Amino acid sequence: MRAPLGHFDNAVAAPDCLDLLTPPVAEAVRAWRGQVPADQLIYVDTDPAIADTAVFAEHYGPELLGESANCVVVAGRRGAETTLAACVVLSSTRVDVNGTVRRQLGARKASFAPMDTAVGETGMEYGGITPIGLPGDWPLLIDSAVLDTDWILIGSGRRRGKLIVPGKALADLPGALVLEGLGI
Template sequence: MSTPMDAFDDVRPAVECLDLLPAPVAAALRDRRGNVPVEQVRYVDTDPERADTAVLVEHCGAWLLEQSANCVVVAGGRGGAVTLAACMVLAHTRADVNGVVRRHLGARKASFAPAGTATGESGMEFGGITPIGLPDGWPLLVDAAVAEVPHAVIGSGSRRGKLIVPGALLAGLPGAVVLEGLGV
């Protein structure tokens, strides 16, 4: 089986490409401490027109779908208070926003956050939001299947470029909670 690194011509350590990443992502990588060394995070420069997973998979091959993960921002509300959270699910699944996410956040209602809210609050571009460098205090809900992948292709915070990250690193990010059944 191919690895995500096989799908791209130029794969570099992300810490060598900090100038190509949005400020919150670059800062999070620069300051990264954890069980998985930051040197295992890779950066690949991709055409912004291929930022969407379906387009990237069409270009690189269907096998890449099983090794890609998406980060979506959700808003959970209860009594006028809104909590923003990020969810990481494998690309061939969708986040169970109205079930697992809503219950975990203790929200009465949960939905995908408006694009302007997601980008404005995260400092990242729509279509490239990544769990690396999220604002302090945001819950990061990681599907157990994502935590188990050896390497996942994820957004880089920008529509240009992707990160290839060990699932264990995603599970160990600040605010991360691994949940069974998040991706359905």
């Protein structure tokens, strides 16, 4: 199989390589019910030593700079209550944590979740967190620009490997809420 973007030596439909994914991501792919068929979720093998966006794009294809998205875990606090959520924005932008995220979560304060919280709550590796396979009761805030991208490169749940999926597929994930201006 050939990856729909980038220059990858190994691309395979995600349902055919569940053993390469973390358990929550593999389970989400196995149970996939989105409008986009699961075989359009493509796993590509990548070198975790060159995961930095600029170096990654230099190695796997400069077009990836505009067709990559980051998924980050945030914590919104109001009093003693903390709400965890995930945000997906194009990698060329950053998450508007103190504006859009804080307001959407109804929080007095919002910040990036600590690494141990993000890893422990998602069951994924830090630097590889993906919106596919997140806890189903979490809000999943997605910048509208991500959905407007034909194919988007996202994490696979591990630092090694990425997923390439149609941008519109992310709107079908549990808890998905599409927002304008999430990425600034």
